[in-house]
Amino acid sequence: MAESDGKEKIKWTTTIIISSSLKSYEVATALENRSHKVRYSDSVENGSIIFSLSGVAFLLMDAKKCFMSAEETFLAKIEKFINIHRNSFLVLSAALHGPEEWKLMFRIQQRFLGSNLRILPVHNTINAINLMCTIAKITSKPHIDSICYRMITTKAYIIEQSPVWKTLQKIKLGVLLLPLIMFRKETSLVAQWLGNRLPMQGTRVQSLVQEDPTCHGATNPVRHNY
Numbered sequence: 001m002a003e004s005d006g007k008e009k010i011k012w013t014t015t016i017i018i019s020s021s022l023k024s025y026e027v028a029t030a031l032e033n034r035s036h037k038v039r040y041s042d043s044v045e046n047g048s049i050i051f052s053l054s055g056v057a058f059l060l061m062d063a064k065k066c067f068m069s070a071e072e073t074f075l076a077k078i079e080k081f082i083n084i085h086r087n088s089f090l091v092l093s094a095a096l097h098g099p100e101e102w103k104l105m106f107r108i109q110q111r112f113l114g115s116n117l118r119i120l121p122v123h124n125t126i127n128a129i130n131l132m133c134t135i136a137k138i139t140s141k142p143h144i145d146s147i148c149y150r151m152i153t154t155k156a157y158i159i160e161q162s163p164v165w166k167t168l169q170k171i172k173l174g175v176l177l178l179p180l181i182m183f184r185k186e187t188s189l190v191a192q193w194l195g196n197r198l199p200m201q202g203t204r205v206q207s208l209v210q211e212d213p214t215c216h217g218a219t220n221p222v223r224h225n226y
Helices: 002-009 026-033 063-068 071-084 099-111 125-138 143-160 163-170 174-200
Strands: 015-019 037-041 048-051 056-062 088-093 117-122
Touching (some): 015 026, 026 037, 048 125, 056 063, 056 071, 056 125, 063 088, 063 099, 071 088, 071 099, 088 099, 088 125
Parallel strands (some): 015 037, 056 088, 088 117
Antiparallel strands (some): 015 048, 048 056
């Protein structure tokens, strides 16, 4: 019983904005069953799921429907989506990712090469939910801070164990170069951390201004800083 209570205490929940077009789909029901705070909206892109506190957004698309529709139609939908959300993921579902599905992903990657779009191939609803929740969790506080700290610590450990550093110590240059090496290392790691962290700060939800209580009186598209 105590072990069960412990698991309940560390259970992760968050706020999710889901397109009303997905209201009757299994993915929406499954997210609600995980005790997340779910809001449905008619003003976001059809098929989109937004984890507002994590600053990430997902666009759900079925590979079969892509094959049945004109290529420019779903590419235009993807382009509109990534223009709104800074940290965007395309969740492309198919029971089997065969040659045709991989060709489809390759065409999408070619079209949006250099953009902020990342593609997640999934097989079913559970697979999609697990991926989305994992990404949203690790990009939310306090998890993102913990991960950044562990990465910085690991990098520092690798540098300290470098054979170059050991060689400098052997030839008595370590003491003289230590302050400079440590300063450059810390400056580089802090700069890298800021560079990785700042893009994850928000996702712009152009059409949720009136629904978001934090945007009082806002009339123009805003970038939310969650």
